[in-house]
Amino acid sequence: MSENPADAERSGPRVRTDPTVPEAEAFVSAALDRGSLVTLFGRCTVEYDGRAASELESGERHLMLKPDGTHLVHTDSGQQPVNWQPPGSDHECRIESDALVIESVRTAPDERLAATVTDVAHAAAFDVDDEASVDLVGSEADLKRRILESPGLVEEGFTPLSTERETPAGAVDVYGEDAEGRTVVLELKRRRVGPDAVGQLKRYVGALGRDLHADAEVRGVLVAPSVTGRAEELLAEEGLEFVPLTPTG
Amino acid sequence: MSENPADAERSGPRVRTDPTVPEAEAFVSAALDRGSLVTLFGRCTVEYDGRAASELESGERHLMLKPDGTHLVHTDSGQQPVNWQPPGSDHECRIESDALVIESVRTAPDERLAATVTDVAHAAAFDVDDEASVDLVGSEADLKRRILESPGLVEEGFTPLSTERETPAGAVDVYGEDAEGRTVVLELKRRRVGPDAVGQLKRYVGALGRDLHADAEVRGVLVAPSVTGRAEELLAEEGLEFVPLTPTG
């Protein structure tokens, strides 16, 4: 297919509605070569093989092909794509048995997604200009910042000494000492936590206890907005503590 | 905006290229009322407030509005949307200061995503017909099936007794006994595992030990394709075992 004159003139999106399969193949192929973001809507089957394997029978779906290799297959419900291929893949498209096959492949791990589109209802190609990146507030990093600025929020007399303290069990979130000079390990979570975080904290406390003198007392404190019932039991069982605190004031 | 005659005739997607903001507002509003899947491409800013809070400065992005309330904002890279709103939200669109504002709101938790589109390059609405669901192979459920069919894969003489065994720490993946009649707890993972899975297994073994007689010996076995170094250390430290096995033969 030769370049559509209407496309050459404009700088905006290129669009085809109800193209034939050969038209769609030429359109998508050219758009991928140009490094555009490509979207398609139509009836297709989808096959995945790699870390697992999956089959998706014929239905209408929305496909998105990103220039970084991402391939997303969306239905009309759910936040997550029904099928996908991660960034780093190579997109290829071809015609096979009168259908448009779009295949995205990557290595390490070896995996492959193939969408076979029998009816293309719509195709579009966008050249994306986006320099901005998202500015987020309310993460665990914000909780850490809040504690370092106001250590008294954890408890009267708490003094942070390090946020990079390495242990054989990994790096602890915040390492410091209390008013009596006892070692304190903080495990931070931005939201309500379950038993997993208690396990993590326990590993840090144990590893740090072995790292220091045998007679050293190490306190473990979980800092989060709240804890579940099971996590509370585990905390008591392990002699660990909890301080309620949110990432934002 | 009155219904475009070309739209009424066709059953396929409805499309607008380079609409004015009022045209786009009417188009999106009608499509949302119809329960269509709506996509837009254009220059916008995005604001989120809820579980956290974020700002995204002006740039070109792809928006997807699903009839279930999902709102996805994609850039030209990355598998994940740069901003989003989960299913269960209500979409609303309006004009504000010559821009198209699309806001998706939900409660429990209270959160809100608003995209302010200053230039609409493309808008489309699709009525999705998709009955099929994905058929996946290679999950943890497949690994469990494989073990129940061939318990000898775990070890000679292993006998599964239950896959629903409840403990105070939750339900164990597989509960059984070895050739000597000792209780065995299996924790299954479909892929290479880190320290978290060891912690999980340890909780089950501990809970089951307390549940049974005080003198009962409970073996804990992690079944997965492989383990990381730190997980291996933890296994040894806790007296737990590892059996290499993949979900698929």
Place this chain on the structure above:
DNA sequence: ATTTCGATCTCGTTT
């Protein structure tokens, strides 16, 4: 390249 852990994790299941 691998390991580790956070995430506005999402999603399903069960209580």
Place this chain on the structure above:
DNA sequence: AAACGAGGTCGAAAT
């Protein structure tokens, strides 16, 4: 509604 764990988790930082 809350809790709990899986996920083809993804993504980023550290090693």
